[in-house]
Amino acid sequence: MKKIVKYILIMLNIISLFCIIKFSILLNKNILHKNNIKISYENKLNDNNEYNVNIKYRKPTSSLFCSIDNKKWININNCNFNLKKGKQTIYIKNKYNKIKYEFEIKERYDGTFTSTLDNVDEYYLALNGTKKINFKFNYPENYDTSIKWEIENNDIIELKDNTIYGLKNGTTYIEAKLKDGNKKTYKIIVTDLIIPPDINAKKQTLTCNKYTKEENELLDKILDSRVKEAGYGTRGGIIAAARFLSLEFPYYISYFAENGRLNEHGLKLHIDGEGRYYHKGLYLHESKFDTLEKNASSKSGPKIWGCSLYSIPMNRNQSNGLDCSGFVTWAMYNGGFDVGDVGAGDFKEINDDLSDMGKHNALTKEYMKNGNYKVGDFIGENGHAALIIGIDDKNIYTAESLGAGLRAKTYDRYEGITYSAIVDYIIEMDNIYPNGEGNYENMWY
16 A cells, blocks of 8 residues: 555656646746847838837747736737837736836938038028028938928928028027938028018118117128028138128118228228228128227228218218229128238239139120139129129129119120120139138029
């Protein structure tokens, strides 16, 4: 009997051991391990700035579930969640155990995109004006680079087809975002201190003391922003300065026959800031006098633009402003190209006038049809200086200061300009502007 009991106990132990081993094998087979979890997501955001994250388990079972809140559970075969970037937690369980797995969703941009607005801290937009934002993309071929825009304040601006429309004075931010989450944020300031750039025959001539110090300072900031966007010291920077004063500034600047030059050529007196302006920004408030050379002022000056000043060449008072070379040197200097204190004449005894910058290309029909002239080139004649600020299929547009003041002028490109009594040659400014071509379009719209 004792032997029977002993054998029974041995058999029970063997069976128990077998069961334990079998259960251990089964348990080990179904135990969950973090290294079997696979996280994947497409590099694409939805409208809520979320990624669609897929959770997989390398050794799935029929009764495996997942959750992101440890409350609501779904089958592992349907484990997809829309999650934002950053640290996240996923839970996986079966009837044997449950594990917690922490991971991070990271932004991965598929390329880069840029615009000229990246060059400035803020963009100033005229009330009722527009700004087309042209992006350059460095993304894989056939990648969907459509932009999704977000506007902080829809009362100030509107956005359509990557174009900003100024609705109301004020400041707002806009965000441009691609499908992979890559984004740009821009500060937009809508102001009525400037007008939409155009050849506007209804503009009035600037009068005396029209602007406060604060307004002058803001206009200087806008000008500086335009030049930075286009490229300081580039062709684009000079175009930006010329267009700003001739198209975006809301008044004509009077023509003023200069009183003198800072450089002694033996022809003019040593006078600073009267008729010509050798300093950064607009000359609209008396605070600008602080930057003038001492003991270099005519008997009735200094005076800001629009105020009456005695003109020595004309032997009478005129509204202070810019003569032709005064405007061109102002535009070049503010655009980042210091040509020095020079004039527009072809004087043999002076070898540093504007006319000495390069070869004179006569405005023949052949040259106007086949020439290499560009926006930003110098255009003039002996005694007159101007800048080309626009070219289209039919016309060529200049900014020049004549008897009526600083104006944007339109010439027929192939016929009319060749008969002009005002300009007769172009100097192509390739390799002359110190920092190259910069950013510009042939027209300002």
